[in-house]
Amino acid sequence: MMDTAAECCVPPGFRFHPTDEELVGYYLRKKVASQKIDLDVIRDIDLYRIEPWDLQEKCGIGYEEQKEWYFFSHKDKKYPSGTRTNRATMAGFWKATGRDKAVYDRSKLIGMRKTLVFYKGRAPNGQKTDWIMHEYRLDSDLNSPPQA
Amino acid sequence: MMDTAAECCVPPGFRFHPTDEELVGYYLRKKVASQKIDLDVIRDIDLYRIEPWDLQEKCGIGYEEQKEWYFFSHKDKKYPSGTRTNRATMAGFWKATGRDKAVYDRSKLIGMRKTLVFYKGRAPNGQKTDWIMHEYRLDSDLNSPPQA
Numbered sequence: 001m002m003d004t005a006a007e008c009c010v011p012p013g014f015r016f017h018p019t020d021e022e023l024v025g026y027y028l029r030k031k032v033a034s035q036k037i038d039l040d041v042i043r044d045i046d047l048y049r050i051e052p053w054d055l056q057e058k059c060g061i062g063y064e065e066q067k068e069w070y071f072f073s074h075k076d077k078k079y080p081s082g083t084r085t086n087r088a089t090m091a092g093f094w095k096a097t098g099r100d101k102a103v104y105d106r107s108k109l110i111g112m113r114k115t116l117v118f119y120k121g122r123a124p125n126g127q128k129t130d131w132i133m134h135e136y137r138l139d140s141d142l143n144s145p146p147q148a
Numbered sequence: 149m150m151d152t153a154a155e156c157c158v159p160p161g162f163r164f165h166p167t168d169e170e171l172v173g174y175y176l177r178k179k180v181a182s183q184k185i186d187l188d189v190i191r192d193i194d195l196y197r198i199e200p201w202d203l204q205e206k207c208g209i210g211y212e213e214q215k216e217w218y219f220f221s222h223k224d225k226k227y228p229s230g231t232r233t234n235r236a237t238m239a240g241f242w243k244a245t246g247r248d249k250a251v252y253d254r255s256k257l258i259g260m261r262k263t264l265v266f267y268k269g270r271a272p273n274g275q276k277t278d279w280i281m282h283e284y285r286l287d288s289d290l291n292s293p294p295q296a
Contacts, residue, residue: 010158011185011186012166012170013165013170013174013175014163015163016162017162017163022161027160037159
């Protein structure tokens with residue numbers, strides 16, 4: 001059975017369908033600052049040691065019709081001294097697609113959302129799948145536009 | 149501004165998207181039994197004194213993208229001694245459409261869901277609108293099929 005940490009603490013009928021702004025402005029911000037999050041609804045995983053089809057078991061929050069899973073994972077660098085990100089698992093790899101989307105709290109830029117697709121196999125030959133991931137990051141103050 | 153009773157008590161990211169089974173088996177059952185409901189997320193209204201387009205203000209639960217509203221309302225009889233239901237408002241009336249749907253808790257019948265459409269004007273001449281209502285009722289024990 002799945003963990004029902006979330007279900008136990010919110011009344012019946014509530015589902016976790018956060019907006020980008022809630023994910024970045026509340027959950028990710030608190031996580032990065034090591035602050036307590038009200039409800040342990042987003043799990044910690046190591047994305048590079050888990051295949052997309054195994055996420056459900058690790059990140060399910062207790063109700064049936066779930067088709068999205070939420071998790072925190074550290075970025076893994078391709079080379080210890082470099083800045084490139086390694087997003088490969090045993091079975092395949094996550095590849096960015098499209099343009100990153102800005103996440104705003106009202107008019108203030110608070111983060112970015114990258115969309116990635118999972119390919120089975122090894123780059124540059126992988127086989128595209130239907131698995132999609134959104135990767136959120138905080139916008140550092142340095143990158144913020146001046147506030148009016 | 150809207151009342152934010154619901155938002156104040158559940159963590160960010162949770163939305164009220166109850167299933168039929170939760171509406172009947174938890175919320176309606178408790179209401180009928182006059183039991184306390186964890187969170188005052190479903191309002192009491194008089195459906196026959198409110199037009200569909202005014203529901204948002206009365207029944208909104210604090211977040212923006214809401215397109216469904218939940219409420220409790222007593223049934224109004226057409227005639228004091230009769231069993232027919234009066235579902236007229238000032239501006240129009242609610243008319244049943246399709247067949248009632250059974251609501252189950254696993255395999256046990258716990259209630260029924262009737263679908264109604266709002267017509268502006270007076271029967272039998274009203275003008276059909278896009279407003280849809282689901283009316284839930286408990287299944288009385290007398291109507292239940294024998295349980296295996």
